[in-house]
Amino acid sequence: MLKGVTIGQFFPGDSLIHRLDPRTKLLATIALIAIVFVSQGFAGFLLIAAFVLACCASTGIHLKFLFRGLKPILFIVLFTFALNLFFQSGTTVLLQLGPVKITAEGLRMASFMAVRLILLVVSSQLLTLTTSPIALTDGLESLFRPLEVVKFPAHEIAMMMSIALRFIPTLMDEADKIMKAQKARGADFETGNLLQRAKAMVPLLVPLFVGAFRRAEELALAMDARCYRGGAGRTRMHQLRFKGIDALAALAVLALLAAVIALNAFHVW
Amino acid sequence: MSNPIIEAHNVCFQYEDAAAPAVKDVSLTVEAGEFVAILGRNGSGKSTFAKLLNALLLPTGGTLRVNGLEARTEDDCYEVRRSCGMVFQNPDNQIVATIVEEDCAFGLENLGTPPEEIRRRVDEALLDVGMAEQAGASPSMLSGGQKQRVAVAGVLAMRPRIIVFDESTAMLDPVGRRDVFELARRLNREEGITIVWITHFMEEAALADRLLVMDRGRVALAGAPREVFAQVDRIMKLGLDVPEMMKLAARLRRAGVKLPEGIMTVDEMAVELCRLK
Known part of the structure; x- marks a missing residue:
């Protein structure tokens, strides 16, 4: 689906x-x-x-x-x-x-x-x-760079956008897996009125969110391990x-x- | 000739709000160029020890020198993290960028390396791990083993002297597992990078130069894999398994068959059995 x-x-x-x-x-x-x-x-x-x-x-x-x-x-x-x-x-x-x-x-x-x-x-x-969304993100970061003087978090916003883009397919896969697992246990996502269907999504969303938080924590650790310390002093491979x-x-x-x-x-x- | 690259003296670490320390009085040295495997069941402190090596955690007691440096200041931490790279367990959760080569460049970008230099080192690293063809691909299109190789490339580009693999093969299929393990062995052999291989696969641990078994935050056993695995009973008591052939050899010995110590593989067992009269 x-x-x-x-x-x-x-x-x-x-x-x-x-x-x-x-x-x-x-x-x-x-x-x-x-x-x-x-x-x-x-x-x-x-x-x-x-x-x-x-x-x-x-x-x-x-x-x-x-x-x-x-x-x-x-x-x-x-x-x-x-x-x-x-x-x-x-x-x-x-x-x-x-x-x-x-x-x-x-x-x-x-x-x-x-x-x-x-x-x-x-x-x-x-x-x-x-x-491409990545080029768009890079472009936005570069255009908003000058605003960092007034503490506008240009790098952080661009980083958040690109991580979000990176994890959309991953979370999509996960949602698909959870959905199948719930269906195998008799969950019904397709019938009923709008309210019933919205309710049926709860058992899908809860594990998805828990999983996303766990991923975020691990990703933060992996970024730390690779010396990430924010935008200051950072260079880019693609100029x-x-x-x-x-x-x-x-x-x-x-x-x-x-x-x-x-x-x-x-x-x- | 001794050239220690990791020196731990009575290293302790206790998480805040934890009742007992996760790592207790660990003292060990790792020589430059060694391939050391660390075994231990869940909660034995092996992952915590890995994070101490990478300065993601700082010891709450004792001293730990990695590549001659003790992580005291923030700058030291970054230098330790550069010289001691880390590959984590979940391939999905350690890739930051949406393109393979961008991810590979992430560490160098953080270090403020000039763009041309990043380009050169990224190309080298991707070639080294055999992922050059996928440089422009999206990580979500790769298999688990390929993702781990990208993660290794990202670490390699930073030119580390040590790479810590924290159960990096645990979530892979057998093919991916062998690929990543062979890659680590090759980097060790050919480029002299010190490898700390944390695992719960006995077959992998058996191929290391040295094996440490951790239990409840301490190093319970240490030595060459053959010597360590020879203590079948103690290993089983620590909640771990030994390679199948070692178990078989121990049972045969108990049954009166005279077999030498240190049989680990099927081939070795076959040779020894044929030698019997």
Whole structure:
């Protein structure tokens, strides 16, 4: 039942975007999100969408994975669309049914918000599709490093994230084993209403937690044995280095920003 | 020629809130390049002793010098931990990173080694334990024996003089067990690394240079494996087993068959039996 659960949605590859420094990708994603907010019209959105789709195409990842992330927010998108459609005030009435009227302004606003939401999700999707969780962690640690002056625990947080990633498959296996052991003793995880099923999980969760604590203790000992003493004075085997392609990516994102601002200025559509 | 690398004088250790000490008056020396096995049933203090060697625990009494250093200050502790590496029992719970080579680099990263040097030593260590091909793999895809070899590589990269294996084969299948044991023997033979092999497998202990049997925190028996295992009755009394052939030899001797001391393997037994008239 727990088999085949993938962690994150990273697709290994060797494209230009895959090879970018994770810090570049993180910053570019933040910039992309900002650009989505900067855009005032559909022409800008079209440009951003073209940019994201082109990026995705260049990685060799199937486009459908870009949109997979939309599923959980589909409801929010529809809800926002409906809200704007019916409650945006406007003068040009397109359709009127009793007290409910749909105006041209409402329709524009509703579509605008929906497209904006979709673009936000899709462009951040690009980051997680092309960056391994480890690279992401390294990138975050490196970006938050400067904040250590104000006692922000950048190294500790990154270490916690990578240990969590390391132990997800291990704990998954363990949960599977415990589940089978409980089933062999007649436990029933599949029938009954929500409450009953939640209750059935208790005998699964208790041993899982106890096991996790035991593991944590042993891991801490093993880390001590290998001279771990926090982030201070630590070096890394893999150094993150900005390369030519990182500058190129930065330029591309800046160009996109400039184009979107220009479209805003000329009030294109 | 004596070149002691571990010197323990009346070492004691008592856990807080424990009624009795876990390690009591242990005095022993281990020569550089020796392969020493420590046997003992659960709770005999052998794992506690291993943690003392690695300065994960500090003695509450007596003195313990590892590689000429007594762990008094925090910096000494780290130096002891570097020179005396440790491989634990559970292969899953000692791998820190999500990629084999990253895990191998963990110790060196902690020591603040320059990146190029880490790269070089990690590659060497992985090659040495035969895991170079899996350098980019995720540890969760490896077998237990392979995980233990990665753990050994992580220790090796730190260039230790001693490696303590704390029941490192206990959770492995027979193939993995033999692999890891052979690896330890090879590191001992070819690279001169001192090995302290803690186990409850008699067959492994029988192949060590020297064997210590611990019981209730003390060293109960010590000597060459042949001499130690010859004391079949005492070993059984300590709740331990002896290799099957030793038991057989003891029974045959009791039945009046004249067999020499120190038969441990099936082959040796066969040879001796054929010599009988």
